[in-house]
Amino acid sequence: MIFGFNTDIRHEDTIYHVQSEAREGEHLLQTQVFVKGRCIGKRAVPYGSSAAEGKTTAQNDTHDKDDKDQDKDREKMLRELHREVLDAIRAGKLDSIFDKRDTPETLAAVKELDLEWTNAGSVHTSGALAMHLRVTEGGATVEGARLTLRFARPDAAPYYAQVLTDATGSAEMNVQVDEKSLADSSILVQASFGGRTATRKFNLRNAS
Secondary structure: OOOOEEEEEEEOOEEEEEEEEEEOOOOEEEEEEEEOOEEEEEEEEEOOOOOOOOOOOOOHHHHHOOHHHHHHHHHHHHHHHHHHHHHHHHOOOHHHHOOOOOOHHHHHOOOOEEEEEOOOOOOEEOOEEEEEEEEEEOOEEOOOOEEEEEEEEOOEEEEEEEEEOOOOOEEEEEEEOOHHHHHHOEEEEEEEEOOEEEEEEEEOOOOO
């Protein structure tokens, strides 16, 4: 599974988390910018059309490509979009690159999933990392959302797990890990439902 791109970048006294991913349900490539876990803006680009690929020629060439070539083109577009937002942050021009709320792209993205880690304050017990997660859509809980977890640490291969949310939009995921390894580890969780996705990256630390 391709999660997209996630980058933490500092400008002056602010650390921005930049997250880019493909939203297959709306045929959008989207970059969101977070500060302290809150989304402060986004930029979306449609794909699968000549406008999205920056071409004026007929679209037959795109349709003739096999899936692998299309995925490669989509990844390149997403990478360029991600880099464009990073450059805007470095230049101090982030506000100018965000989409306006009344554009077709952002109107299509209004109905979004939200992913929350509800017990982030105390999660490591009995040698395991226990994550309680909740998925909502427009403030309403989502049953049956698929959560995919990627746990990365420097001394071992990445660990993957999947689970579905229950009727309250909640799910629990457990990872066996030594608490001493938390400071050097990170977790990426992707929620998928109805063609929409939400991805969050969590950096871990030892309890103080």
